[in-house]
Amino acid sequence: MSGSSKQTQFRWRNLIYIIGALYIVVVAILVFAIYQIPYFYDELNRAQVDEIVSEVQSSLTSADADSRITALEQVVAAHSMDVVVLAPTNTFFATKPETNFAYLREMAETDMLSYQGAFTVTADNTEYQVWLAIYKVTPQTFFVIIMSLIGAAIILLCGLMAALIFLMFRKLIQPLRRLRSNIMSLREYRLAQIQAGEARNEYDVLSRELGAFSGDLQVKIDSINKQYTKLERNLEAQREKSVVKTRLVNALVHDLKTPLNVNMLQTDLLKQHANADDEQMEIIAELTLSNNRLRDDVNQILQVINNDNVDSLLVHERIDIVAIVKDTLRLFEPLLRERGIAYYLDAPGEVFMVISDIEFRQIIHNLISNATQYGDRNGVFELTIDESDAEIIIEAYNDKADASEIDFDRAFDLFYRVDTKDTQNEFGSGIGLYTVQAMVEAYQGRVSFAAQDEGVVLKVWLPKQVGGTDA
Template identity: 20%
Template sequence: MSLSPRVIAFLLACMISVVPVIFLTFVDDVTNSMLFVVGLSSFAISFFLVLYAIELLVYREVDKMYKTIRQLKIRDFSLSRKAVIRDDNPFKKLNAEFFVYVTKKQKEIDELKRLEQFRREFLADVSHELKTPIFAAQGFIHTLIDGAVDDERVRDKFLSKAAKSLDGLDALVKDLLALSQLETGEIKMNFERVDIRSITQEIFEQLEEIAEAKHTQLRLRTSLPGPIWVKADDQRIRQVMTNLIENAVKYGNENGRVLVSLEEDKKHIIMSVRDDGPGIPPEHLSRIFERFYRVEKSRSKDRGGTGLGLAIVKHILSAHKAKITVMSKVDKGTTFRFKLDKMD
């Protein structure tokens, strides 16, 4: 026989009702009718009280716990703690605390797994990125040691290539150090009043040679007159704008155009850097700010860079309490946009 709430209530009610009936049999002048009424009323009251206690206070809440466990198994964390915590029923409180605790631990486990996966990928990426310039420099130097140093033309050529590889290694190490310091908060932002229009024009001048090599036009568009003042760290915001504009030139099309727009709202200056290049496929957009992530690894290598630029940009802007967004369409181009606080 299945021990359902009704069966348990029936058995307990029978045992409870027998007690007063047996007691009354020892009392004088008690009739069978009185014993029947007492037994029946005791059974009915006991049955419904026990049924209520078991059904509502125990079985129903245990069933909720079972459903909670099923939710956790299928990773459904949508149950609201407030929906079940406002009750004096200890089973409901237990159910709520159980769900909240397990949900918290599961999320911690997921985060640890994600960080472990990230650590493995990062170590693999760093090893790969360091290996390339080191092996290249080693090859050139060993070739010179093996006798090529006597040929002046070969010697100069190989030393130049070795120096270029070591310069790339130096840039990678500096970017890794900068990124690490940004993440740990070691680099403090020195906020001041800076003219973002002037900074943009200076960066255009610095990148003029790269742009001319690709026949790319650099354009600044704004309806704001005179200097455009924002609250920022001058050095770091130059790093952000240089990285975005240089990427737009490098990854844009030949004979293309890079457009930097400066607009304003009530409290901010809105900056966007747009190119008319091949664009970024949708499946890559969510990952382009990760360290060493490259949309097209073979082509990215040819264009140089450490693969850390956008990660550094994201952290610098986060320190400015700003969020960078990216919009891109294949064969239409890519636009990066962020806001900085406006200053008078």
């Protein structure tokens, strides 16, 4: 805000304060005057008495008798009063037929008088005895005086109020209306209609700043529109690339079915011509199981790629999780045997819960895969399944002589991997534990990964009741 604007604002604000204070003072004086009306009435009568007594005394000290009588007549004509003046030998002047002072005092209506008394005045060696009765100011006269004063005060108050309203309207209401209009224009993005106005006060200054802000905002909006248009083009290009990639992946995955089918036929031929050797038959059974599992995975991948409604694939159903764990362990037996890892499953005969079959298989697959890839060679892998009334607890322990190689705080981060000499592998992608945590938390479950004894333990808690369905 400029110096001149501050001075202008200071002047008009002080002027409003002064007019407001003056208005309050006038109101206070008016209230005080109304409260003091009886006192003012008495003071008015007292002043009238002093004035009349002085005028009577002055009239009797005039140059000659005729002038004295004339002066007394003028005083009587000007005021509501009675007077009797007695000379030593006669009645000099009287407004009453009776001249006996004692009788006049008895006849006088004291309620109507503000003064009654007798005194003497000496003029030109003549002593005059004066009886004087002065009547109170009439209520009508006093009412006219009071109403005139009150009317003048009301006119003054109205003038002050009009001046105050004018100043407030000009200095406050108009800028506020302009500011409100600018704010409404800003809300409706009518930036060109925002008015800056003169910087008469802080509201006008705010309107000016709002105008500058709207101009800057318009520039930024134009820039955002350009960037948004560019982003739309980029998204469209990415969408086209995604469509091409989806078609290519679909074709490649579909092509996997041909060598897979050939492999399954060869496995069947090998089974028919193999000797009745237990070891050979076990290997052939493992190959058959692996081929079937790979065929199922390829079919699921094709379903996911070709189905726009992913939710339809993640149907919650009542499944035996122990059977799925055993099936997945059989799939990893060759890898566990190759690394010399002894594995143990501690679980009830069957445990049922309501969950998506695909997602639970992914969770178990990643748990076992993590232990298989990163567990110590010739170590131990223990998988425990337990259940309570509310949840399923799955605990996967594997030996790990040097757990300091693992950053447990980052273990669930996307693409985090532990690459050591003992765990060099070409299969780890860094998304296994991240996927486990994402799927488990989607079911309001929780996971943990920590060192324990001579190894590490990965624990998963899953609620038995999912989506209001009890297992």
